[in-house]
Amino acid sequence: MVMMLDRGLGQLSRIAPLPPFTTPEELLADALPLLDPPSRISVTDAAERSLRVPIAGRWGQYDRGVAPYTIExxxxxxxxxxxxxxxxxxxxxxxxxxxxxxxxxxxxxxxxxxxxxxxxxxxxxxxxxxxxxxxxxxxxxxxxxxxxxxxxxxxxxxxxxxxxxxxxxxxxxxxxxxxxxxxxxxxxxxxxxxxxxxxxxxxxxxxxxxxxxxxxxxxxxxxxxxxxxxxxxxxxxxxxxxxxxxxxxxxxxxxxxxxxxxxxxxxxxxxxxxxDLFEPTYERLDYNRDLDPGEAGDNAVMVCPHCGSVLPHRHKAEMNRRASQHHxxxxxxxxxxxxxxxxxxxxxxxxxxxxxxxxxxxxxxxxxxxxxSWSGLVERYETARRAFEIDGDDLDFSGVHYTEIGVPYRRPKLEDEDALTAEVLREHALPLPKAIAPSWARFVTVMVDVQGNRFEVMAMAWGAEGERAALDRFAIHQPPDDAPSAKGDDGKYRAVDPGRYAEDANVLAELADRVYPVEGADWGLKPVAVVIDFNGPKGWSDNAEKFWRKQAREGRGGRFYLSIGRSGFNQRDRVWHEAPERASGGKKARGIKLLNMAVDRLKDSVVAALGRLDTPVNAQHIPSWMGAEHVAEHLAEQRGEKGWELRKGILRNESLDHSVQALALAEHLGVNRVNWEAPPAWCLAGMLNPNAVQLDRPNDPDSARSRPDPDLPRAINFLRRR
The missing domain is CATH 3.40.50 (Rossmann fold)
Structure with missing residues (x-):
């Protein structure tokens, strides 16, 4: 231990020892290498001489033969x-x-x-x-x-x-x-x-x-x-x-x-x-595109474009090595x-x-x-390609091009994408009466788009494998009777004003209780949930929150969702349900959860579903009762580089927005995870579905009986149904 005496501080101890004495000769010897001229060796030679890299959990010498294409x-x-x-x-x-x-x-x-x-x-x-x-x-x-x-x-x-x-x-x-x-x-x-x-x-x-x-x-x-x-x-x-x-x-x-x-x-x-020389590219891989992605990848081979010679994956390292030697x-x-x-x-x-x-x-x-490996590359490519063809969302497919293949992505046009018009949709319309669910219906969703003077409403029936069709479409123009100034001095109702009157939102409460008869059956379906646009005229967001909290206090918070759109193709997910972390303008964030929707990705899926005219899987049918103006709203937007935007001269797109809300709600509920051979109760056909209601007269929602409450004695339920 080193000890020192200081006149002001007294005795000091625990002073760190001085470094070893270094002579001028040692300093000069240490600095002399800096005077050497630059070594005239390549970067690769220098790396093999001086650089160590991790190899299977240990550090070993850099080897140019591992990735020879990096040498030049x-x-x-x-x-x-x-x-x-x-x-x-x-x-x-x-x-x-x-x-x-x-x-x-x-x-x-x-x-x-x-x-x-x-x-x-x-x-x-x-x-x-x-x-x-x-x-x-x-x-x-x-x-x-x-x-x-x-x-x-x-x-x-x-x-x-x-x-x-x-x-x-x-x-x-x-x-x-x-x-x-x-x-x-x-x-x-x-x-x-x-x-x-x-x-x-x-x-x-x-x-x-x-x-x-x-x-x-x-x-x-x-x-x-x-x-x-x-x-x-x-x-x-x-x-x-x-x-x-x-x-x-x-x-x-x-x-x-x-x-x-x-x-x-x-x-x-x-x-x-x-x-002959050829560039090894993904397009030159040959495999059976009808096999499962994993099996297709296992059998992928490279084909020479000049003579048709087949090269299995095991030859890749040797081909790269030969290429680095000017072959x-x-x-x-x-x-x-x-x-x-x-x-x-x-x-x-x-x-x-x-x-x-x-x-x-x-x-x-x-x-x-x-x-x-080619097997992994093909498996990821085929999995993403098939998902894109089914739902129209190409985020994973583009990612394979960028990160796996290393090329810029050009979105392929889906089959008949250019030919998808309002006329084509009406020609392939599903014969279906208005407000009647098709026989294959398993659950119903209701969507609300909020405008300055009305609520635009659509109901949609969902079947197995993502099949769906619109059931109803109407607008609510009048406020409830107990809303402020609902009627003027002349006894006429004023128009709905969602941003000004919070009470006007109460007309939406009954949407969760509507019964939609199932075609040819003696039962109907109540909506599994209602999703309401959180965006709208000034003041509506606050009123929407008040409406949801009121429903929550009455035990119906799980039947209503408030949705908000997020633009851009690179959102973190397609749908997520959470409270916002912060509000705009430095305001305190709201304490309610919002159904966040990656609207541009979901619109890709909606348009793809509309174009699936030859299969029910993930298809969205246009019903025969729907008017021409509402059919056209499904195709009111076109896809741009940054997102979907209204076509020139088009003003209304509510049907497309409704379809996006419906898909977002269904995905949040878990429609993509359903095993349709053993579906959950809310996806069952018949009275075992918790949203099913018995009808006295088929196809007549006014004949609906109230559903028995399992928490009440059987006798009370019987009397209530009487």
Whole structure:
């Protein structure tokens, strides 16, 4: 223990010992390596020499043979010819590992400032903690060069001997006023595509990164990698052109458009039989599309487009290895057009005739990825495709294209989608009397759309496997008798004013008690629930909440739902029932649960259901009693890039909104989880259904008897029914 005497403080103890004495010679020896010129070895060679990676639960030496398609992109980052390297590919293909390899090369071979920009600060911190720090700790050459001072290793900065690695996130000040030799952008399509103030954005992250490397002239480089996350821009996408064989369809934003500005490299295999080159893509996988997704994936094979030779999945690693030895590999668009084929020639990256651009760009298809299997890829693709064909919701299907295959998504048109018109719907209308449920009905839902001077109401009958049809459609114009000023001096009712009078909502209470006779049966169905639009004229939200609380106090809160629409195709779910976390304008959040609806995704499903004219499964039938104007409301909107919007000249879409509310309520109740061979009670046909009511006269709701209460003695029930 070290002890000291201080005139002001007295005796001091427990003073940390001083560090060991270091001689000037030792300091000089430690600094001499910084004077070495940059080592002229490739990024891949440096990674194999200095970088350790996790392999099956242990740390082992980096091996270029695991993902050979990453060799050229990461090595070309040191080229004096290109200012940028752009890599588009699926997840779990080794893209992010290239960033570690490039960083390791900068640490051990070519010291200079390097900046890595992640999607968000949270993701950047997680990457440092889970990927970067363990890699440094388990790579002796990297750890040896890491500074040992307290602030040399933080979440935002790593100081090595002779270089600095900065970790940031995409905001304007992170990519401003700093000179960097290398800027690495990871998961580019999940970054904001414009940085700076909303009213005056400065530039894209890629554009701002290019300005950071100008000081280093030809030694500077911006490396960008990402899975695509933007759909095809139908207005800008060009048709296939032999002069641009590797052009990807223009996307609405993101890395795909950066790729198209570059050399447009694609990964090729050489067929072992005919020795011709071809690009392994998902479209060249052959499997039986009629089998179950799992079985179809197990039998998937790659077919050579030249000779038809079949390659099983077990040959994928060998084909990638051969490709890295110039039996295929990366081929880029050249500037010369072949006179025989009329196609632009394909060349290596070092060919003088390569496309004249400052960016080396690469697009890699997921079927050749080292860490994915064809069986899993096909299974996920087919599962998502079939779900899309059934319900029209393509969120999972687009996700397979982005993350599994690594290509921009172009929404396929469903069969006869263009031919779906109001006339076609009326021609295929279901013969059904108004307010009478079809014989296959299992439960009924009622939907209310709130307008400034009326309540628009629709009832819908649901059968097995998602089949449904509208039962009734009407508008409520008059307030209840006990509402304020319900009648004027002339004795006439005023119009409903939902935003002004909370009492007007009371006319909706009786909707839960209506009985809809089942066709040909002596029983009918009460609605399983009523869903009411929470949005509406000013003041309605408060009045809707008062109405729901009143029903809850009477024990009927579970029969009524308040719905609110959430726009956009990337909502967290299709339907969720919860109280809002906060209200707009800084107000206290409401204490009631709302039925949140991802309206754009649900509209996809509704339109798909309307188009299922040849099968009852998940089909929405138009009833024969429905008027032409209400039929047309189902098709009042068209699908855009950001969501569904009213067609030009169309003003009313209540039938579509009702259909969305009905589907959201049914999904919340669990219609997609029902085993129709042994359905729950609320989906039963007959008097065992808790919402079924006996009728004295078939098809006559006025003959409905009150349903027995199981909690009352049998004699009391008998008397009440009398």
């Amino acid at each position: 992109p990461q090595d070309i980052s040191q080229s004096r010819r290109f200012k940028g390297v752009i890599f588009v590919g699926p997840s779990q293909s080794g893209k992010s590992q290239m960033l570690l390899s490039v960083s390791a090369h900068a640490v051990t071979c070519a010291p200079g400032p390097v900046q890595l920009i992640h999607m968000t600060k949270t993701d950047a911190d997680a990457w440092v903690e889970e990927k970067l720090n363990p890699a440094i700790d388990n790579s002796p050459l990297l750890y040896e060069r890491l500074g040992k001072a307290r602030d040399d290793s933080t979440f935002s900065r790593k100081r090595f001997k002779g270089m600095r690695l900065t970790i940031g996130y995409p905001v304007a000040n992170q990519l401003s006023s700093r000179s960097q030799r290398m800027v690495l952008l990871t998961d580019y399509d999940h970054m904001p595509q414009r940085l700076g103030p909303k009213d005056a954005p400065e530039d894209t992250p890629f554009g701002m990164a290019l300005r950071r490397i100008k000081t280093f002239l030809s030694r500077g480089c911006v490396f960008v990698e990402s899975t695509p996350a933007f759909p095809v821009d139908e207005d800008k996408a060009r048709a296939a052109n032999p002069l641009e064989p590797h052009l990807m369809p223009a996307a609405t934003g993101g890395i795909v458009n950066l790729y198209n500005e570059g050399t447009r490299g694609r990964w090729y295999w050489q067929c072992p039989d005919c020795e 295929g590999g990366w081929l880029h668009e050249g500037r010369v057009v072949d006179e025989v084929t009329g196609r632009r020639n394909l060349v290596r990256i070092d060919d003088a005739e390569i496309r004249n651009t400052p960016f080396a760009s690469y697009a890699f298809n997921g079927v050749a990825a080292a860490f994915s």
